[in-house]
Amino acid sequence: MSDQTLLSVEHLSVELPHGGDRSHAVADVSLSVGRNEIVCLVGESGSGKSITAHAVLGLLPPSLEIGAGTIRFRGDDIAHADDDAMRGLRGGAISMIFQEPLSALNPLARVGDQIAEVILVHAAPRPSRAELDARVLELIAAVGLPEPATLVRSYPFQLSGGQRQRVMIAMAMANNPALLLADEPTTALDVTTQKQILALIRRLQAERGMGVLFITHDFGVVADIADRVVVMRNGRVVEQGSVDEVLRRPKDDYTKALIAAVPGSRPASTVDRKIEGEPLLDAHGLNKTFVTGQGLFRPDRTVVAVRDVALSLRPRETVAVVGESGSGKSTLGRIIMRLIEPDAGAIEFAGADFLELRGSQLRAMRRKVQIVFQDPFAALDPRQKVGDAIARGPMAYGAPPAEAMADARRLLARVGLEASAAGRYPHEFSGGQRQRICIARALALKPMVLVADEAVSALDVSVQAQILDLLAELREEMNLAMLFITHDLRVAAEIADRIVVMRHGEIVEQGDTKSVFTSPQHAYTRALLDAIPGRSLFAGPQAATAPNAMTA
Amino acid sequence: MERLKTFLRHPTGMIGLIILAAVVILAICAPALFPDDPWEMVAAPFQPPGSEDLPLGSDMLGRNVAAGIAYGARVSLTIGVASTLAALCIGVTIGAIAGYFGGKVDDLMMRITELFQTIPGFILAILLVATIGPTLTNVIISIGAVSWPPLARLTRAEFMRLRGREFVQAAVCQGQAPLMVALRHILPNAISPIIVTGSLTIATAILIESALSFMGLGDPNLMSWGLMIGASRTVIRQAWWMSVFPGVAILLTVLAINLVGEGLNDTLNPRIARKVRNA
Numbered sequence: 150m151s152d153q154t155l156l157s158v159e160h161l162s163v164e165l166p167h168g169g170d171r172s173h174a175v176a177d178v179s180l181s182v183g184r185n186e187i188v189c190l191v192g193e194s195g196s197g198k199s200i201t202a203h204a205v206l207g208l209l210p211p212s213l214e215i216g217a218g219t220i221r222f223r224g225d226d227i228a229h230a231d232d233d234a235m236r237g238l239r240g241g242a243i244s245m246i247f248q249e250p251l252s253a254l255n256p257l258a259r260v261g262d263q264i265a266e267v268i269l270v271h272a273a274p275r276p277s278r279a280e281l282d283a284r285v286l287e288l289i290a291a292v293g294l295p296e297p298a299t300l301v302r303s304y305p306f307q308l309s310g311g312q313r314q315r316v317m318i319a320m321a322m323a324n325n326p327a328l329l330l331a332d333e334p335t336t337a338l339d340v341t342t343q344k345q346i347l348a349l350i351r352r353l354q355a356e357r358g359m360g361v362l363f364i365t366h367d368f369g370v371v372a373d374i375a376d377r378v379v380v381m382r383n384g385r386v387v388e389q390g391s392v393d394e395v396l397r398r399p400k401d402d403y404t405k406a407l408i409a410a411v412p413g414s415r416p417a418s419t420v421d422r423k424i425e426g427e428p429l430l431d432a433h434g435l436n437k438t439f440v441t442g443q444g445l446f447r448p449d450r451t452v453v454a455v456r457d458v459a460l461s462l463r464p465r466e467t468v469a470v471v472g473e474s475g476s477g478k479s480t481l482g483r484i485i486m487r488l489i490e491p492d493a494g495a496i497e498f499a500g501a502d503f504l505e506l507r508g509s510q511l512r513a514m515r516r517k518v519q520i521v522f523q524d525p526f527a528a529l530d531p532r533q534k535v536g537d538a539i540a541r542g543p544m545a546y547g548a549p550p551a552e553a554m555a556d557a558r559r560l561l562a563r564v565g566l567e568a569s570a571a572g573r574y575p576h577e578f579s580g581g582q583r584q585r586i587c588i589a590r591a592l593a594l595k596p597m598v599l600v601a602d603e604a605v606s607a608l609d610v611s612v613q614a615q616i617l618d619l620l621a622e623l624r625e626e627m628n629l630a631m632l633f634i635t636h637d638l639r640v641a642a643e644i645a646d647r648i649v650v651m652r653h654g655e656i657v658e659q660g661d662t663k664s665v666f667t668s669p670q671h672a673y674t675r676a677l678l679d680a681i682p683g684r685s686l687f688a689g690p691q692a693a694t695a696p697n698a699m700t701a
Numbered sequence: 702m703e704r705l706k707t708f709l710r711h712p713t714g715m716i717g718l719i720i721l722a723a724v725v726i727l728a729i730c731a732p733a734l735f736p737d738d739p740w741e742m743v744a745a746p747f748q749p750p751g752s753e754d755l756p757l758g759s760d761m762l763g764r765n766v767a768a769g770i771a772y773g774a775r776v777s778l779t780i781g782v783a784s785t786l787a788a789l790c791i792g793v794t795i796g797a798i799a800g801y802f803g804g805k806v807d808d809l810m811m812r813i814t815e816l817f818q819t820i821p822g823f824i825l826a827i828l829l830v831a832t833i834g835p836t837l838t839n840v841i842i843s844i845g846a847v848s849w850p851p852l853a854r855l856t857r858a859e860f861m862r863l864r865g866r867e868f869v870q871a872a873v874c875q876g877q878a879p880l881m882v883a884l885r886h887i888l889p890n891a892i893s894p895i896i897v898t899g900s901l902t903i904a905t906a907i908l909i910e911s912a913l914s915f916m917g918l919g920d921p922n923l924m925s926w927g928l929m930i931g932a933s934r935t936v937i938r939q940a941w942w943m944s945v946f947p948g949v950a951i952l953l954t955v956l957a958i959n960l961v962g963e964g965l966n967d968t969l970n971p972r973i974a975r976k977v978r979n980a
Contacts, residue, residue, distance in 0.1 A: 435776075486874055488870055518874075519875075520870075520871065520874050524867060527866055528868050529868050530868040530869075530872070530890070531868075532889045533886070535884070541877065542876060542886075545875055545876045545878070587871070590871065594875065594876070
C-alpha cells in the first residue's frame with residue numbers, strides 16, 4: 150500500500166437481513182481513495198453506493214453489519230474499530246456531507262453555533278471564545294457564504310438550499326479532514342447551484358489536498374468532478390478506473406448502457422416533427438399569487454408563483470417548461486390541470502375558456518387533459534389495485550366496468566407491463582414500473598393533452614431513458630400534445646419540440662429546442678445551459694453551441 | 702393479515718382484548734347466567750359477597766349485585782359503542798368536509814367544532830339529557846354530541862394531509878366526483894388513526910354514561926354500573942361491595958378498551974409498528 154492511499158476498502162461485504170431480494174447490500178467491494186484525489190462512486194438506486202460510504206464511517210443501520218473485508222484508513226483497520234475510535238474520526242479526520250442539507254442541520258440552532266460545536270467536539274484544549282469565533286467566520290468565508298458576520302447568527306430555515314449545503318460543507322471542513330465523504334451532496338439542488346457547489350468542493354479539495362469519496366448517480370457530475378470512477382451495480386463493483394477510461398472507453402456492458410442512457414449524451418431531438426396548425430391549447434395572462442397568513446398582527450406573506458404567463462400548445466406538439474425550483478413551472482402545470490385556480494387569465498382549449506367551465510362541463514373537459522406526476526410512489530393510491538386505478542377514470546365517465554377493465558389491461562400491456570399487473574397493488578412494483586402505470590392511468594381517458602410534471606426526474610437514468618422512449622412513442626400513436634415540465638435541460642432536449650424557460654414565475658425565453666440550445670437569447674438560459682453537468686464529456690444537444698455562448 | 706399478526710403479538714393489547722372479550726361474553730350471556738330480572742328482589746338486603754347464591758352480595762333492596770353487573774355490561778357496552786358510532790358519523794363528516802374543501806368551509810366547520818370544544822363535554826351532556834329526557838337513545842345522542850370534536854379535528858388533519866397527495870389529485874383529474882375521491886381514496890388511507898381514536902372514545906363514552914347514571918340521569922329502566930354506584934354511595938361504609946364491584950367493572954372495561962386502543966395504535970401506525978417488530 151502506497152503512502153498516497155488514504156482509504157482502502159478491501160473485499161467489503163455487508164449482509165442484508167434475510168428475506169430481502171438479495172443476500173448482500175454490498176459484496177466484495179474493493180476501492181481506494183488517495184490523498185488529493187476525488188473518487189466518484191456512481192450507480193443507480195439500490196446499487197449499494199451509500200451503504201459503502203456509511204460503512205466507512207461505521208454508520209450502518211442497526212440491521213446491517215459488516216460481514217467480511219477490511220476498511221483501512223491511513224493503514225488502520227476501522228471496519229471493526231470501537232465506538233470511541235470511530236467518534237474520534239467522524240467529523241475529525243473523516244467527515245461527511247449529506248444529500249438533504251435541511252434535514253442534516255438542526256433547525257433550532259444558529260448556523261454559527263452548529264459549526265462551532267463541530268470544532269469543540271474535536272478540539273483538545275478548548276479554544277477561547279474569540280479563537281472559536283474567528284475560526285467559524287473563516288470557515289464561512291472559505292465556503293463562499295456572503296456576509297459571514299450576519300450569517301453566523303441565522304437559522305437554517307433562513308438560508309437557501311445552496312447556502313445550507315455550504316454550511317454543511319463548512320461543518321465538514323471544520324477540523325481539516327483528510328477524507329471527505331460526500332453522499333449525493335448536489336442531488337437536491339438546482340443545476341446552477343449544483344455547479345457552484347461542485348466548484349467549491351473541487352476548490353477546497355485542491356487547496357487542502359483532501360481525498361474525496363463522492364457518491365452520485367449522475368454521470369454528468371462524475372465527468373465534472375472526478376479523478377477516478379468506481380461504478381457499482383447490485384452491490385458489486387462492475388468497473389473502476391480513471392475518469393477518461395471509464396467515461397470514454399467503458400469496458401463493462403452495464404457502464405456502457407448507463408452512459409448511453411445519460412440524457413444529453415445522445416443527439417437532441419432535432420428531427421422536425423412537422424408541428425403545425427392552430428394552437429390546441431392557448432393560455433394567456435395567467436397569474437397566481439400565493440398568500441400565506443402569518444397571524445393576526447403580521448402582514449400576509451405573498452409569493453408570486455406565476456406572472457403574466459402565455460403559453461400555447463399545438464396538436465401533437467411537445468413543449469418543455471424548464472426552470473429551477475421556485476420558477477413556477479409546476480404551478481403552471483397545475484393551473485392548466487385546474488388543480489390550482491389562477492387569479493387571472495384565460496385558457497382557450499378546444500373552443501372554450503377552460504377556466505370558465507364549472508360542474509358537468511368541467512368534468513367533460515377534464516378527461517381531455519391528463520397529468521403524470523413526479524413521484525411514482527406518491528401518485529398511486531397504496532390501497533387501490535392497479536387495474537382499478539386505471540379503469541376508474543373511464544368508469545367515472547360512464548364506461549361499463551368490464552370494458553374499462555379490459556381497456557386497462559390492454560394499456561398496461563402497451564406501456565410494457567403484464568396485463569396481470571391489473572390485479573396487483575402498487576407496492577409490488579418498482580419506481581419505473583409505477584411510472585408506467587401512471588402513464589397508463591393518464592392515457593386511459595384518451596386525453597388530447599398530457600402534462601408530465603417532472604415525470605422522469607425521480608427515476609434512475611436507465612429507467613428515465615426507457616420512460617422517455619415510451620412517451621415519445623405514445624405521443625405519436627395517440628396524437629398527444631404534451632406539456633413536459635422539468636428542471637433538467639438534458640431531458641427537455643431529448644423530447645421537446647419547443648422549450649419554454651421560466652424564472653421567478655415569468656417566461657424568460659421560448660423557442661424551438663434547437664434554437665434555444667444553439668443560440669440562447671436570455672442570460673439566464675445561457676447560465677442554465679452552462680450549468681448542465683458533464684458538458685465536457687457529453688457534448689449532446691449543445692454540441693453546435695457557438696463559442697461565444699459557451700463562455701457566457 | 703400482517704397487522705393482525707402484529708396485534709396478536711402485542712402483549713398489553715392482547716391482555717386488553719381478553720378482558721374486553723370477557724366483558725362482552727358476560728353481557729351476551731347475562732340472561733342465561735341470571736334468568737331473573739336484575740331489578741328483582743331475590744334475597745335479603747345487605748347480604749355480603751359469598752352468601753348463598755350471591756357471589757357479589759345483594760344491595761339494600763335485596764337485588765343481586767352480580768346480576769346487576771352482568772346486565773350493566775350490556776348497557777355500558779351498548780352506549781359506549783353506539784354513542785361512539787354517532788360521534789364518528791358527526792366527527793368524520795365534519796372533519797372530512799373541512800379538510801377536503803379547506804378555505805372558508807374549513808373555517809366555518811372548525812369554529813363550530815371549537816364552540817363544542819370550549820363547553821365542558823360532561824356538563825353539556827348533563828344539560829342535554831336533562832332537557833330531552835333520560836332514555837337510552839337520548840343518552841346515546843347526548844354522549845355522541847359531546848364526543849365528536851376530537852374525531853373531527855383528527856379527520857380534518859388527515860384529510861388535509863392526503864388532499865394534496867398526488868394520487869388524490871390524479872383521481873380528481875380522472876374526473877371522479879369529490880364524494881368518490883373522499884370515500885375511495887382519502888378515507889381508506891386516513892382510517893387507521895380514526896379507528897384508534899374511536900376505540901378510545903368508547904372508553905370515554907362508558908365513563909360519561911356511568912357518571913350520568915351516577916347522578917341519576919341515566920335511563921331509569923336500565924340497570925347500569927353508574928346507577929348501582931350512585932344508589933349505594935350512601936351506604937358505602939356499611940356495604941362496600943355494592944359500589945366497589947360495579948366500580949371494578951368500569952375500571953376493567955375502560956382499561957381493557959384503552960389497552961386495545963393502544964395496541965391498535967402500535968399496529969396501525971407504521972412508524973411505531975416497526976419498532977414493535979424490531980423489539
